[in-house]
Amino acid sequence: MASKASTIIKVNLDENRVTTIPFGARVQRTDRWSYVSKIDKINTLKMLGVSFTGSPQHYTMDKIDDLWSRLKATSDVREFNFNYQEEAPQPQPKQEAPMPQNPSTPNTQPKVEGSLDAILQAVIADVIGSYVPEVNPETVGAIVNEAMTPYVDIFRNVTDQVANLNKVVSTMQPKVTRVTLTTGEVKDLEGVQHKMFPKILASINEGVNCWLVGPAGTGKSTIAEQAAEALGLPFFSENCTATMTSFELKGYKGATGNYETTKFRQAFEHGGVFVLDEIDNANPNVLGTLNNALANGVMGFPDGMIKKHPNFVAIATANTFGTGPTAQYVGRNPIDLATIDRFAQMEIDIDEDIENAMLNSIGLDVNVAAKWLEAIRVARTNVNNYGLKVIVSPRATVNGAKLIRSGAFTPWEAFEVTVLKGAKVDQVEKIRHGVNLG
Ligand SMILES: Nc1ncnc2c1ncn2[C@@H]1O[C@H](COP(=O)(O)OP(=O)(O)OP(=O)(O)O)[C@@H](O)[C@H]1O
Ligand SMILES: [Mg+2]
Incomplete structure (x- = not known):
């Protein structure tokens, strides 16, 4: 000192x-x-x-x-x-009767x-008196740095967790999105919408068919449903499979000669949003029928020619752009360019605000939820950085949170069965890198 x-x-x-x-x-x-x-x-x-x-x-x-x-x-x-000048003696105040001492008053005598x-x-x-240590600012700086190093990671961790916590908490606030339709009508939508939602809503409102492409579980099907609801249009959805036939769009006449209608026919004739979910799984014959329907104002059904309703819009959802199998989505069909041409293609990536909202709806303890979310985000960054052919989808986030909430799974066990599922042994270490679940 x-x-x-x-x-x-x-x-x-x-x-x-x-x-x-x-x-x-x-x-x-x-x-x-x-x-x-x-x-x-x-x-x-x-x-x-x-x-x-x-x-x-x-x-x-x-x-x-x-x-x-x-x-x-x-x-x-x-x-x-x-x-040396001695301090001049202060003039002494006249002697008075001593005042009682107030203990909180500092003694200024x-x-x-x-x-x-x-x-x-x-x-x-x-x-x-004779001990005055040499103070070298660099040495002191080095000592302080060394002493602080073990705490830096802890501070960083806490800061990240607080940031995540804030995100989770912010999604607890009810959100209302206000949209103005082309009719001039103003609508308030409750819940959380994907950041691409306004663009898709506008496209549907303009009668432009949309092809929503993105990884699994990013909310493609949900956007289509929300958009139909926002526009007050009936919503129909058909899941495309390799065994699907064109009858599932056009319908058919039964043995008694009665026409059996389809969701597609309903939307085509009376207006509505028709979703072809997982279009890149569809049988090419079905796509041929769809092309005709989208290209022309009228279409032949087994019971006659039907005029397309002005409010008919098709939405295709897919994990690919229709160019065939990718590393992540191996079984997908390449789609005819004529079909792709009839859609505006829009990418739907993971919207973290929606993921937060989904997680929040599980009702997990906020601190546990923040830690789980952080683990998911770290794993996702690892997948990206290492170029792994693995998907850490928002469904994994939600399912894992549910398993933790059940009490039957520790966070690591939940991570294993939701995030690491399907990962190869050499990928597991990379995905887990830096993940902290306690
Ligand atoms: N805006 C949202 N608000 C709340 N939950 C949502 C929202 N969007 C999607 N979800 C939920 O996320 C999950 C995945 O959404 P959805 O099925 O729409 O994704 P997808 O992109 O169609 O997935 P896939 O590629 O596997 O078909 C569903 O459980 C859905 O309820
Ligand atoms: Mg879907």
């Missing part, structure tokens, strides 16, 4: 002594040079006309003592008296010689 500077009163070179009044004290004292503190030695030398290069605080004690020895060897004057404070200060100055 550095001591505070004293007032230098007298210096005797022959006796090797310095007389001072220590800081805060009112009694003077005389010390041998070797017991004088660094700051007082520096001030003494300065008062004796010694000049320093740079900051004298950075001088070592040996160097300062060396300057003292040189001064002693060369100076003609052997004793120096500095003109001047310290008297020989007071306990003064004695203690003198003792402390004696003990540590």
Whole structure:
């Protein structure tokens, strides 16, 4: 600990002594040079006309003592008296009856010689007076850095978790999206919509067919349903499979000659949003029928020609752009360019706000949810960075959260069966890299 500077009163070179009044004290004292503190030695030398290069605080004690020895060897004057002005005595107030002391009022009485404070200060100055450690800012910086290192990761972790917590909490606020339809009607939509929702809504409103492409579970089917609801249009959905036939679109006449209608026919004739879910799984024959329907204003059904309703819009959802199998989606069919041409293709990626909202609806403890979400995001970044052919879908987020909530699965067990499922042994380590689930 550095001591505070004293007032230098007298210096005797022959006796090797310095007389001072220590800081805060009112009694003077005389010390041998070797017991004088660094700051007082520096001030003494300065008062004796010694000049320093740079900051004298950075001088070592040996160097300062060396300057003292040189001064002693060369100076003609052997004793120096500095003109120390004793504080003029304060005019004493007239003696009055003593006021009762208020214990919370600090005692502003001047310290008297020989007071306990003064004695203690003198003792402390004696003990540590000559010890002034060299302070090198770089060394101190290095020591502080080293001491802080174990805490930096903890701080970072806590900061990340708080950020996630905020995200989760923010999705607890009910959201309302306001849309204006081409009719001028203004609608308030409840719940959370994908960030691409306004564009898709506008496309449907304009009668432009949409092809929504994106990884599994990003909300493609949900967007289509929400858009139909927002526009007040009937909603129909057909899941495409390899065994699907064109009858499932056109319908057929039964043995009795009665026409069996389909969802597609309903939408085509009376208006509505018709979703072809997983179009890249569809049988090419079905797509041929669909092309005709989308290209022309009328279409032949088993019971006759039907005019397309102006409010008929088709939405295709797919995991691919229709260009055939990809690394992640191996079984997908390439789609005829004529079919693709009839749709505006829009990418639907994971919208983290929706994922937060979905997670929030599970009702997991907020801290557990934040940790789980963080694990999912780290895993997803790993998949991206390592270029792994694995999908960490929002469904994994929701399903994992449900398993944790059940109490039958630890977070790691839930991670294993929802995120790591299907991953190869060499991929598992990469996906888990940096994931912290306790
Ligand atoms: N906006 C949303 N608000 C709340 N939940 C949503 C939202 N969007 C999607 N979900 C939920 O996310 C899950 C996946 O959504 P959806 O089935 O629409 O995705 P998808 O992209 O069609 O998936 P797939 O490619 O597997 O068909 C569903 O459980 C759905 O209820
Ligand atoms: Mg879907």
